[in-house]
Amino acid sequence: MAVKDLLQQYSAWMLEDRLRHATMVYCGYAKDMLEPIEQLLTYSFREQKRDMWLQAFQTLRKNVAKLDRVADYDDEKYFQLIKQLRQQGASLRILNHIQREHQHFVNIMAKGLLAPLHEPLERLAALANFDLETLHYRDTIRRYSYKPIEIIDQFDYFAESLRGTTIKAPVFDQLTLLITQLIAQLAHFKVYELPVLHKELDGEYMISIGALPRSLAPDVPQHHVCKVFERGFYIKETNDVLREAKVMTVM
Amino acid sequence: MTILGIDLGTTNSAMAYIKNGQPEMIVNSRGERTTPSVFQKNLSGELVVGSVAKNQYSSLPEQTVLEIKRKMGTDDKVMIGDSSFTPQQISAHFLKYLKQAAEDFLGEKITEAVITVPAYFSDAQRKATKIAGDIAGLKVERILNEPTAAAIAYGLDHPESEKNIIVYDLGGGTFDISVVRLDSQRIEVKASAGNNHLGGMDFDRLLVDWLAEQFAEQYEVALFSFGEESEITQRHARVKLEAENVKKALSSEQEATFNLPFLAVYDGQPLSLDYTITRSEFEDIVRPLLMATLEHVDKAIRDAGLRPMDIDDIILIGGATRIPLVQQLVEEKFERVAKKDINPDEAVALGAAIQGAMKEQSLPEESSLMVIDVCPYTLGTDILRIVDGKRESGYFDILIHRNAPLPVSAKKIYNTVNDNQTTIDIGVYQGDDEDTHVRDDLRITATPIIVDGIPENKAGKEKVEIAFHYDVNGLIQIEATVLSTGRTISHVLDAQRGMMSARQVKEAKLELFDDWEKSKLASDMKAVIRRAKKVRRNAEPQQAVQIDAAIQRLEHAIQEADIELVKEREEALLDMLMDIID
Numbered sequence: 001m002a003v004k005d006l007l008q009q010y011s012a013w014m015l016e017d018r019l020r021h022a023t024m025v026y027c028g029y030a031k032d033m034l035e036p037i038e039q040l041l042t043y044s045f046r047e048q049k050r051d052m053w054l055q056a057f058q059t060l061r062k063n064v065a066k067l068d069r070v071a072d073y074d075d076e077k078y079f080q081l082i083k084q085l086r087q088q089g090a091s092l093r094i095l096n097h098i099q100r101e102h103q104h105f106v107n108i109m110a111k112g113l114l115a116p117l118h119e120p121l122e123r124l125a126a127l128a129n130f131d132l133e134t135l136h137y138r139d140t141i142r143r144y145s146y147k148p149i150e151i152i153d154q155f156d157y158f159a160e161s162l163r164g165t166t167i168k169a170p171v172f173d174q175l176t177l178l179i180t181q182l183i184a185q186l187a188h189f190k191v192y193e194l195p196v197l198h199k200e201l202d203g204e205y206m207i208s209i210g211a212l213p214r215s216l217a218p219d220v221p222q223h224h225v226c227k228v229f230e231r232g233f234y235i236k237e238t239n240d241v242l243r244e245a246k247v248m249t250v251m
Numbered sequence: 252m253t254i255l256g257i258d259l260g261t262t263n264s265a266m267a268y269i270k271n272g273q274p275e276m277i278v279n280s281r282g283e284r285t286t287p288s289v290f291q292k293n294l295s296g297e298l299v300v301g302s303v304a305k306n307q308y309s310s311l312p313e314q315t316v317l318e319i320k321r322k323m324g325t326d327d328k329v330m331i332g333d334s335s336f337t338p339q340q341i342s343a344h345f346l347k348y349l350k351q352a353a354e355d356f357l358g359e360k361i362t363e364a365v366i367t368v369p370a371y372f373s374d375a376q377r378k379a380t381k382i383a384g385d386i387a388g389l390k391v392e393r394i395l396n397e398p399t400a401a402a403i404a405y406g407l408d409h410p411e412s413e414k415n416i417i418v419y420d421l422g423g424g425t426f427d428i429s430v431v432r433l434d435s436q437r438i439e440v441k442a443s444a445g446n447n448h449l450g451g452m453d454f455d456r457l458l459v460d461w462l463a464e465q466f467a468e469q470y471e472v473a474l475f476s477f478g479e480e481s482e483i484t485q486r487h488a489r490v491k492l493e494a495e496n497v498k499k500a501l502s503s504e505q506e507a508t509f510n511l512p513f514l515a516v517y518d519g520q521p522l523s524l525d526y527t528i529t530r531s532e533f534e535d536i537v538r539p540l541l542m543a544t545l546e547h548v549d550k551a552i553r554d555a556g557l558r559p560m561d562i563d564d565i566i567l568i569g570g571a572t573r574i575p576l577v578q579q580l581v582e583e584k585f586e587r588v589a590k591k592d593i594n595p596d597e598a599v600a601l602g603a604a605i606q607g608a609m610k611e612q613s614l615p616e617e618s619s620l621m622v623i624d625v626c627p628y629t630l631g632t633d634i635l636r637i638v639d640g641k642r643e644s645g646y647f648d649i650l651i652h653r654n655a656p657l658p659v660s661a662k663k664i665y666n667t668v669n670d671n672q673t674t675i676d677i678g679v680y681q682g683d684d685e686d687t688h689v690r691d692d693l694r695i696t697a698t699p700i701i702v703d704g705i706p707e708n709k710a711g712k713e714k715v716e717i718a719f720h721y722d723v724n725g726l727i728q729i730e731a732t733v734l735s736t737g738r739t740i741s742h743v744l745d746a747q748r749g750m751m752s753a754r755q756v757k758e759a760k761l762e763l764f765d766d767w768e769k770s771k772l773a774s775d776m777k778a779v780i781r782r783a784k785k786v787r788r789n790a791e792p793q794q795a796v797q798i799d800a801a802i803q804r805l806e807h808a809i810q811e812a813d814i815e816l817v818k819e820r821e822e823a824l825l826d827m828l829m830d831i832i833d
Contacts (some may be wrong), residue, residue, distance in 0.1 A: 010515075016334075016544075030570040032830060049519070052521070054519060055519065056513070056521045056523065059512050059513075059523055060512075063512075064295070089607075127767060154512050154513070157512055157513035157514070158512070158513050158521075160513065160523040161515075161516050162521075163521065164516045164519075165516070200294065201294065201307055201310050201311070202307075203299070203302070203303035203305070203306035203307040204303055204306075206306060207306040207309075208306065208307055208308065208309040208310035208311075209309050209484060209485060209488040210309045210310070210481070210484040210485075211309065211310045212480070212481050216481070223294050223310060223311075227481065229485050229488070246488065248481060248484070248485075249310040
């Protein structure tokens with residue numbers, strides 16, 4: 001393979017590995033969240049109801065566990081690729097650049113930090129003179145963030161189910177806070193929630209699933225979002241909407 | 252000059268063009284290969300089409316128009332607020348959107364198109380489609396039948412073929428079947444049939460019903476009967492989406508699961524639905540509807556004068572043909588394996604693009620095909636007969652039989668029935684070969700065509716020759732000649748139901764241009780308002796109030812669609828922002 005092709009290969013691996021890293025960090029966080037939620041349920045319900053909700057909660061536990069199936073980081077393939085680059089006569093500048101990027105990412109992984117995605121790829125694309133589009137950046141992020149977003153949906157549905165119970169408001173607020181923190185972990189994928197609540201309906205970012213009578217949401221203006229049924233998300237670096245928010249507005 | 256191929260669908264539309272001798276799809280401004288055929292006047296008064304309109308539909312049902320294709324060729328007007336739209340105008344907005352997207356994609360001006368319509372579309376519906384193209388600024392090179400377009404796309408890939416094929420088109424909401432004769436240089440549609448109200452959406456509905464039944468059996472309560480109104484709406488939306496997913500999964504898997512965690516709380520109990528449906532259960536549910544399509548298949552084959560064994564190839568188009576049972580039933584019927592090398596969602600647009608390229612002769616000679624369509628209906632006029640000595644009107648006299656290859660012309664001579672009769676009225680009707688009487692709802696002309704100037708004479712002495720000409724675009728011309736004088740009256744059926752006069756078309760063109768300018772302006776203003784809101788975040792409280800007021804004034808002007816006022820207020824807002832930033 002020519003130097004350009006090898007660098008393109010490196011970029012594709014880099015993107016995938018960083019998203020795998022994001023999945024692992026996210027999954028670890030989601031697992032950590034399960035403990036306090038279980039405790040909230042235990043303290044909030046008694047006997048039969050408690051058993052019922054804890055049993056329902058197992059669905060979430062099971063689905064979070066499914067996420068934990070991400071391959072480990074394979075250091076070896078990078079060393080092989082760097083070797084090949086040397087054999088192909090890649091410049092010292094390119095080799096230094098690659099080694100620096102690689103080391104930087106290893107440090108990030110060790111600390112569980114946010115790994116930059118777009119900038120290093122842009123630098124590599126400029127260095128090797130290839131089109132970033134060939135990496136299918138948006139589609140790759142979509143593929144990796146799909147399951148984590150699905151988990152957030154499930155936490156939301158669970159919280160929504162609890163809303164109709166006798167659970168106390170502060171407990172519910174705590175649960176909401178935990179979900180908000182889980183959503184923040186999507187930053188590892190460079191994915192963020194679309195802020196749509198109380199905003200005017202906009203089909204670019206929202207899908208309406210219905211409208212509620214004014215009496216049910218008197219403080220929200222007409223045609224504004226009064227309820228988010230499924231959160232929407234976008235990739236911050238490219239401003240691409242990954243998924244529109246499903247909302248209900250006021251008639 | 253590119254001639255755009257447009258599949259103007261009931262639920263979705265698509266477009267294609269020819270690149271290096273091969274048809275290719277064109278994506279719209281959102282990167283989508285198909286555009287929902289949804290039209291809407293949004294909250295700011297802008298006219299929007301496509302996904303954005305579809306996304307807002309549930310909140311703005313009264314401002315949204317779906318499936319306008321079903322109303323093409325009628326006099327119906329669609330009211331949105333104070334504005335009234337004809338079906339042609341709404342279709343023109345779809346076409347304008349597609350034209351614009353194609354121009355952005357290709358970087359060149361598009362002025363010509365080939366537009367597809369269902370084979371069963373009447374003359375009025377075809378003309379309405381042509382007018383919609385005209386309003387959108389497109390010269391419609393040809394109105395092409397959808398199955399013909401699919402056959403063309405197939406024909407280009409199989410130039411060596413010489414065979415009878417059937418095109419089985421099961422889309423989101425409609426079903427069409429056509430029998431096509433494909434020679435090395437020629438495509439001839441021999442017969443067409445179908446059902447205007449059958450498609451993939453019906454299968455989704457049946458799956459939702461199935462799930463509701465399972466739920467009712469397990470919990471002894473109807474799935475959509477409890478909870479607040481908003482909860483039921485949400486539940487319904489989730490179940491419907493999941494039904495679509497399950498249907499798609501069952502096309503490749505032997506079973507699929509409705510996985511709906513925490514769907515509802517009933518009697519204080521959180522309910523998660525986890526029902527698995529096997530492909531064979533799904534097939535049992537949809538089989539009756541699919542069997543009904545085979546009856547239309549039989550009819551089309553009979554009309555073509557063929558037997559199932561005469562069919563050499565089967566082309567499946569429309570998303571719902573991905574269902575394995577569809578393939579199985581059709582393949583069993585013909586004892587043939589259906590062709591799988593054609594994209595069911597894109598074949599029609601691709602075929603239209605090829606037809607366009609044939610017109611401008613931009614295809615290599617070996618790829619050129621001659622396309623012959625058929626007349627989808629029997630056409631005739633109403634006559635008076637003497638039955639048992641009594642005069643009885645309303646008899647259907649056929650001039651052109653269903654499935655006659657186009658172009659077709661037919662003539663018949665009729666007599667006067669009264670002494671000194673100086674005029675006769677020609678009513679033009681659609682019907683079927685077996686019909687004996689005309690049906691008023693199938694009359695093509697709004698008012699009869701009057702042939703006057705017939706010399707006074709005894710009943711039966713004066714003869715008038717009536718000729719029907721049906722061209723390749725499916726448009727009808729009527730000609731009447733008084734044989735004794737040679738006086739000829741020619742009528743292009745421009746006074747048909749749902750038709751617009753030249754003046755109306757011109758006005759609609761200007762209106763559409765104006766609407767688009769206003770919508771573009773509103774969209775430009777959104778960026779200005781966004782910028783203003785950004786500045787507002789860091790502004791002093793007093794400045795924030797001023798910005799809010801200026802935004803409100805601008806939004807009001809946008810809603811009023813007063814272009815001059817919008818520009819004036821935009822300028823005022825921008826000046827204010829500059830002052831604040833300074």
